[in-house]
Amino acid sequence: MNSATEDPAWKQRAVERSIRTAKLRAEQRVQRFLDAAQAIILENGTMDFTVQEVVERSRQSLRSFYLQFDGKHELLVALFEEALINAADQIRTVAASRPDPLDRLAVAVQLLFDLSRPDPTAQRPLFTDFAPRLLVTHPAQVKVAHAPLLALFVDLVNDAAAAGELRPGLNPRRVAAMTMQTVMFTARSGGNLDDATARPITAEEVWKFCATGVVHQS
Template sequence: MARREDRQADDPKQGELAEGEKVPAWRQRAVAKSLNAARSRAEKRIQGLLDAAFALIDERGTTEFTIQEVVDRSKQSLRGFYQYFDSKDELLFALLEESIREAVEDLAAAVEAESKPLDRLRAFTIRLHEWCESLGTQRVRGSHNRVPISEFSMQLAIKDPERLAAVIAPLSRMLIELLKAAVADGALQVDEPGRAALLIQQTAMYGWLMNRFVQNPASRITAEDTWEFCLRGLGR
């Protein structure tokens, strides 16, 4: 069982990543003094575990692998695994963080391609929908199969909403900024950007779940549908 309290305390990496690439140089140097080598070694092993897990997820299309399989594939040991991760869920959580990071980059790129605030918001929404939707079918580039990860995030939404909120925060922030910009531009009128952002997120991110229910492809919700629905829904 992973205790919530342990988390930030004993894992510097987590904090560092959550804040972005920038780590105060002084701290870096200080810690580096005796930990540099040890850390890079540990980092390599952790990466090995993550890669193995991603590989298993990719080929199986599910998160139902065993820890044993992960350590076998990465040529490590159970002992070692539990040295780095408190539990299997912590591993999945790490994979989720990685995926979100990728998503944010991707979304940022899509947004930068546009200049008008409303177009930027539109680009974000559509890309977000596609990102979640990209059902294992036509996986993009070298990126990983995100469906099992999305499913895990779903379970996390149920079991530990605060934590999920924390990982998707960067994404939510980006969305809120885009909204505010669109409002400032006069292209949109919303009173509570926070609430509007929730509605957009919900519509774009959970559409894929609903789409699973329908047999008739004509009734599926496309990224375009999503955007139009949101745009009109937010009121002119």
Template structure:
């Protein structure tokens, strides 16, 4: 059917000034990202160098990065903001890793199961003498502090992981694996917290720190998926 609408004019080409400014901004952005990454890499190296992963100073980060203290404070307000940036990077990389794993599983129920047990394995503390490096425990402890002290910051940091898990739950709901009407976003957050805290609570329930990770992950999966209520008569 013919219309009387006039075709929109093509956008005017950017002026040389606009193009020059855009190139300048792009170059500045790349330099800033490079500087920030050098600070993050330096902090991770320092976390790897000590037993707790937390015993380092801003000055040590600056010296390890080969940059200036002034440059550090252009990007971070202090050590807390640096830790937050490291934690956000950790969450994004975890979401990417889990996203790749669940994407390879076609069955919605097994995809949900896979997400729960794999995230548990990621959160699980390493036993003494194992090879995992310090940042994993230090960042997990930081996450728990963040959830109680700065919940808004925690919500923003966890968003990639919550969004991914929400999608896994939505697929399971549409397939009839979980009941209709479940508030997916809220449930995603609750389950993620349950997995993370359970992975570190080796004493509250009397569980041994030496409990096999796979066994503990499957126990948690059963509790999350089936609950503890007896079926109604």
């Protein structure tokens, strides 16, 4: 039986409805701030903007901003996390079109390489400026931000292992993490030339390097 002190069902439903409404409004306010900041970054090509500019662009209040974020750094972290979620979704969609699990992993490696590589024609300061600094100053936040990408690669590695494509005894999560880190670090260092061939390292070369270490050799 319900306790005598428990709120009646109608009141519980009213409270739950109120909470859902407040949550939805908060999510909408957050997204407007994120959209405003992203628009400013795309226009200026840098992260050199103020909180006040974001507030004005979003047509919301400064008080509302600080109810959602501690400051500009937390806003940038949120933008970085959202960008990585979108990247993971994009890679998953393209990889899913390949029937072979090893092909899916190869596609994912090459797409991640292309997305991570500095591009002078694409203004992506969140990846080229903010991410390297964040790795040094807030490594725990970087780990959280990369969780969707890691989950994707774990799934792809597990699929390849289940198909008998990988060497027995490998830990799929560790393989996924090492592969992802190798791809992203190599891509971000892409401005350097390969000494042996005097040409930039390509996505296909990175995949072949990763595959040599994990693919079962018959």
